[in-house]
Amino acid sequence: MLDMKRIRENPEEIRRGIANKNERDRLDELLAFDARRREIIVEVESLKNTRNTVSQEIARLKKAGEDASGRIAEMRRVSDRIATLDAELRETERGIESIAWHIPNMPHPSVPIGRSSAENVEVRRWLPDGVLGLTAAAEGLLDHMELGRRLGILDFERGAKVSGSGFPLYTGKGASLERALINFMLDLHIEHHGYTEVFPPFLVNSAAMRGTGQLPKMQEDMYRCADEDLYLIPTAEVPITNIYRDEILSADELPISLCGYSACFRREAGSYGKQTKGFLRVHQFNKVEMVKFTTPDASYEALETLVRDAEDVLRALRIPYRVILLCTGDMSFASSKTYDIEVWSPGESAWLEASSCSCFEDFQARRANIRFRPTPKSKPEFVHTLNGSGLATSRLMVSLLENNQTREGSVVVPEPLRPYTHFDTIG
RNA sequence: GGAGAGGUGGCAGAGUGGUUGAAUGCGGCGGUCUCGAAAACCGUUAUACCCGUUUCGGGUAUCGAGAGUUCGAAUCUCUCCCUCUCCGCCA
Numbered sequence: 001m002l003d004m005k006r007i008r009e010n011p012e013e014i015r016r017g018i019a020n021k022n023e024r025d026r027l028d029e030l031l032a033f034d035a036r037r038r039e040i041i042v043e044v045e046s047l048k049n050t051r052n053t054v055s056q057e058i059a060r061l062k063k064a065g066e067d068a069s070g071r072i073a074e075m076r077r078v079s080d081r082i083a084t085l086d087a088e089l090r091e092t093e094r095g096i097e098s099i100a101w102h103i104p105n106m107p108h109p110s111v112p113i114g115r116s117s118a119e120n121v122e123v124r125r126w127l128p129d130g131v132l133g134l135t136a137a138a139e140g141l142l143d144h145m146e147l148g149r150r151l152g153i154l155d156f157e158r159g160a161k162v163s164g165s166g167f168p169l170y171t172g173k174g175a176s177l178e179r180a181l182i183n184f185m186l187d188l189h190i191e192h193h194g195y196t197e198v199f200p201p202f203l204v205n206s207a208a209m210r211g212t213g214q215l216p217k218m219q220e221d222m223y224r225c226a227d228e229d230l231y232l233i234p235t236a237e238v239p240i241t242n243i244y245r246d247e248i249l250s251a252d253e254l255p256i257s258l259c260g261y262s263a264c265f266r267r268e269a270g271s272y273g274k275q276t277k278g279f280l281r282v283h284q285f286n287k288v289e290m291v292k293f294t295t296p297d298a299s300y301e302a303l304e305t306l307v308r309d310a311e312d313v314l315r316a317l318r319i320p321y322r323v324i325l326l327c328t329g330d331m332s333f334a335s336s337k338t339y340d341i342e343v344w345s346p347g348e349s350a351w352l353e354a355s356s357c358s359c360f361e362d363f364q365a366r367r368a369n370i371r372f373r374p375t376p377k378s379k380p381e382f383v384h385t386l387n388g389s390g391l392a393t394s395r396l397m398v399s400l401l402e403n404n405q406t407r408e409g410s411v412v413v414p415e416p417l418r419p420y421t422h423f424d425t426i427g
Numbered sequence: 428g429g430a431g432a433g434g435u436g437g438c439a440g441a442g443u444g445g446u447u448g449a450a451u452g453c454g455g456c457g458g459u460c461u462c463g464a465a466a467a468c469c470g471u472u473a474u475a476c477c478c479g480u481u482u483c484g485g486g487u488a489u490c491g492a493g494a495g496u497u498c499g500a501a502u503c504u505c506u507c508c509c510u511c512u513c514c515g516c517c518a
Contacts, residue, residue, distance in 0.1 A: 041477050045487045052487090055499045059445040068498080075498040229508095248437080248474095376455060380474080 001366040002103055004096075008034060017106035020113050020328035026099045033095040040092065044085040051078050101216055105363040107328040108300070108337040114327030123339065125322035126315060132403055133346030134320065140407065143347025144398040145278040147405060148174065151427045156278060166268070166283035168394070173426045177413065178286065180420030181393050181400075182261050185288040185313050189390055193309045195259035195290060200239035202262055203230040208242040211368030213334030213360075220269045236262035236289035237387045242368055244293065248380045249372040255302060256293040259390065261286065278398070280352065285394040292386040293370065296362065299384035300337070303359040307339045310355045310390045317414045319399050320344040322351060336361045341391070343399035352395040357388030 007014050011027055018025045054075055061068040107113075112121050127134065132141055148154025153174025159167045170178050189195040206229050209215040214222065214234060223232040233239060240258050249256075264287050279285075290309060294302045307323060314321045326338040335358040342351035362382035365371070371380035404412045410427030418424055 038477065041487080045477065048487060051498075056446060058498055062445080072498040079498070377457095377472085 001100065001363060002106070003366070004034060004100070007031070007100075007103075014103070014106065017328075018104060020107055021104045021331065021333075022115060022329045023104045023333075024102070026102070030096060030099040030103075033092055033099070037089065037092045037096060040085055040089045044082055044089060047078055047082050047085070051075055051082065054078075101210070101367075104333045105213075105336050105360060107331060108359070108361075111331070111337050112325065112327045113329075115329040116327075117330045119327040120330055120340075121325045121327070123323040123325050125320075126311070127320045127344075128318040131320045131344060131346075132405075133349055134344055141346050141402065142405060142409065143278070144345075144401045146347075147401045147409075147411060148278070150409060151411065153177065153426060154278075164283070166281070168279060168282055168284070173421070173423060176421050176423070177400075177417070177426070178393055178397065180413075180417045181396065182286055182288060183420050184316075184417055185390060186259065186261060188313060188316065189259045189288070189290060189309060193257075193259075193290075193312070195257045195309075198240055198243070198258050198260040200233075200236055200243075200260050200262055202233055202239075202265075204233055204239050204242065205229050206231065208238055208245065208368075211242050211245050212238045212364050213332075213367060214238060217333055221267050223265050223267060232265035233262060234266045235264050235387075235389075236260050236287060237291060240289060240291040241364055241370075241385055241387065244370045244383075245368040247370060249293070249370070249383065250376070251295065251372055251374050254293060254295050254372055254383065255298060257290070258292075259288060259290045261288050263287075264392070279394040280348075280398070282394055285392055287392040288390050290388050290390045293372075293383045294386065295372065295374070296381070296384050299359050299361060299386060302384075302386055303337060303339070303357060306386055306388045307341070307357045310341055310357060310388050313391055314341070314343065314354075314396075316416050317400065319396070319403060321354070332356075332358065334358075334360050334363050336363065339388075341389075343396060345395075345398050345402055347398070347402040352398060354395045354399070355389040355391040358386060360385045360387075 002014065007027070008031065011031060015025060015027055018027070054071055058068045058071050058075070061071070112119060114120070142150070145154070145156065148156075151173070153170065153172055155169045155171050156165075159169035162169065186197060190197050203225070206215055209222070209231055214231075218234075222234055225231070239262070240260055243258070244256075264285050266283060268281055268283060290306060292302050292306060311321065311323070321341050321343045324340045324342060326335075326340060331338045338356055338358040340353050341355035341357070343354045345352050361384050364385045365382035370383050370385070372383050373380050400414070401411050404414065406412060408427075410425050412425050413421050413423060
């Protein structure tokens with residue numbers, strides 16, 4: 001959600017932003033609604049002022065035992081007119097909302113302008129020694145599905161039987177490894193990066209979905225309960241960011257850094273034909289999410305820290321990765337600036353997105369109405385929100401299994417995970 | 428799922444048709460007092476939107492949400508939502 005005043009005063013700036021984000025431009029329609037809205041307000045509020053004043057007069061007349069029927073008849077006509085105008089005002093505001101909720105966040109000036117992922121910019125990469133397939137020979141390497149099958153740790157067929165394709169089933173040491181990864185990442189962020197852990201609900205209401213920007217635009221991408229106003233979360237960003245919806249925080253509480261585990265559910269409607277095998281694109285996966293609430297002056301510095309916090313996981317596990325700065329056209333609806341972290345998959349000979357770290361400035365805060373008082377006396381302002389995956393396990397698991405496989409077909413568990421798994425190798 | 432109670436400002440809590448944006452208390456902020464602090468006392472303290480001669484002034488709305496009755500609704504009526512307690516069921 002953008003500030004209506006900002007749209008009114010800088011329509012061309014907003015128009016550019018919408019175009020750069022490959023979104024539909026309905027600004028002229030919006031501005032017409034906005035002008036009409038203010039026209040109605042001027043008229044209706046002056047009528048209400050009359051009504052309030054005269055109503056008090058009527059009260060005085062009645063108390064004094066005098067006749068007020070003339071004034072009452074007059075006010076009946078005024079009230080009728082008010083009712084008509086109020087109805088039109090509601091209609092106009094509905095029109096404004098139907099457009100305004102679909103206007104994307106504006107990209108930060110540091111974001112490269114581009115139409116697709118081809119114009120994203122690689123910021124840095126980190127490769128441990130002897131990365132398979134990228135700096136060393138790839139022959140004879142197995143991909144994660146083959147490894148999972150041979151080692152008996154992943155069972156995609158039975159997962160599909162139970163739920164459908166895209167619902168992975170982890171078995172034995174695979175399940176333990178998954179759980180170890182989650183706990184390792186949470187502990188790292190809590191103990192070394194200063195986050196407070198939360199364990200959020202996995203179903204949220206529509207107000208929460210609107211708050212972070214999933215609704216109304218992404219309706220088709222989400223699982224929704226038929227009989228209740230509840231959606232399965234596509235990311236823990238939604239419940240965690242909405243923790244402070246409709247609240248006014250005090251400045252000394254900020255920044256707030258939360259992290260939490262959740263399962264994530266995505267319909268991925270319309271993504272058939274893209275990379276869908278194995279773990280590459282699934283309907284349910286696990287993720288540790290980091291969320292920050294900051295003052296407006298601190299948000300972009302916080303974004304850099306957030307990315308580093310996610311990278312630390314990969315460095316500790318010695319997983320090769322690169323950091324990508326997304327161009328305007330590849331960024332999500334709500335984001336001002338996004339870094340993706342991609343891990344190397346020797347099995348696919350491809351980089352896989354395992355994390356997305358974004359600054360939303362006050363876009364989500366406006367929608368979710370999350371504010372803070374800079375000083376105890378000052379007016380509330382919107383906070384800035386950020387979030388990043390730290391990280392999603394499914395593609396991380398792909399990279400972990402494939403990069404740690406031996407020529408004998410077993411997988412070596414990275415040292416930092418062993419206190420959690422209680423085993424060193426699989427197979 | 429059944430029965431009951433309740434939703435009012437940052438919090439607690441009055442208020443059952445007419446200067447009630449809302450008593451009172453707590454908290455916050457400013458001040459007096461003090462070497463300083465505490466206590467006490469005094470003052471102040473919601474948010475959003477609209478208009479204008481725009482660090483200021485005026486107006487409108489908001490007492491869970493929506494609709495209705497009325498000249499006028501926190502207050503009366505209806506619908507919905509939420510929270511709590513008890514019972515049932517259940518990990």
